Amino acid sequence: MILVVGGAGYVGSHLVKELVTEEDVVVLDNLSTGFEHLIDSQATFIKGNLGDRDILNKIFTEYPIKAVMHFAANSLVGESVTNPYKYYENNVGATLTLLKAMVDHNVKNFIFSSTAATYGIPHVDLIDETQPNNPINPYGKTKLMVEQILADFASAYQMNYIVLRYFNVAGAHQSGTIGESHDPETHLIPIILQHLLGQREQISVFGTDYDTPDGTCIRDYIHATDLAKAHILALHALLNDTQKNKIYNLGNGNGFSVREVIETCEKVTNKKAKIEFVERREGDPAKLVASSDKVQAELGWTPQFNLTQIIESAWNWHNK
Ligand code: UFG
16 A cells, blocks of 8 residues: 555646556645545545644554655745745655654655756756756755655665656646646646636746747656656565665656747647746746656656647646
8 A cells, every 4th residue: 555645736646546556545635735636536535734743643553555655745936935934844844754654654665756946057958867956946955855864764764765856747647637736826838728728818938038049948848647657667666676765857858948838839729829028037947858867777767748748638638
């Protein structure tokens, strides 16, 4: 049985959908940003905080949990700058409580959702895992802190972990039943699609003077289902003891500018977007593109969805 913390969120719910086909799943989520209807009906849902030691004791006593997958974090870069306490409390403090409960209940396997934001402003075109970590916002710092805690827990308490550093997750499940839904929405692809559905006046493009071919920021978009599949491979690796205590980037290895993403959305939907060009958004690096060589070589992961397919799946979900 696997405990998925944050299984009602966008990424967590995609993982649960894949995982229930092979494992019994317990989801712990406080529904602060997730939605109960996103949780696959085959999973057991418990509403609560990951930092609640009583609930954790109950779960680890009642269920034979062999691994924990942790998706329950606050993840808005801008908010982390204005309200760092929330980020350090939830992303680090509560995670520490979860890890200590695991140690006390002898649960040794942990998969952690980390982020490309740990790298800060990269100085290479393709970011691999040997690049230095230099996060430029509290969000990235909290994720890096947990990575460091995990290394210490591995050596002191024999915890086995895999860290997955996500680039830009997008797209919706092929079933059309779950997709990206944040309130407020800040992510590029859902914002464009909401606009093309008539739910927003226009799209604001943040910055046209970056050092990129068309002046807008370049990102590496990865489909939520591809991401979920990487987590399943990571889980197999931990449970079969073929990999442990590793960090992997998760991206497609292809960069697309904001303008290119808008154009692709226009093509997929056959609609024309109204765009306003505004100032840069604080904290945006010009270009973030992953090298996924390590995860491909060591976990055998290959992404299935390109940008057009990612947007098609998201459009299918948003249309519903
Ligand atoms: N953008 C716009 N207009 C918008 C929204 C976004 O121009 O209305 C631009 C952003 O400035 C950025 C790009 O589109 O250049 C992508 O922005 P997102 O907000 O969709 O995603 P981010 O790259 O900022 O952040 C995502 C995750 C973070 C994570 C980061 C790591 O949301 O949690 O990837 O790569 F830290």
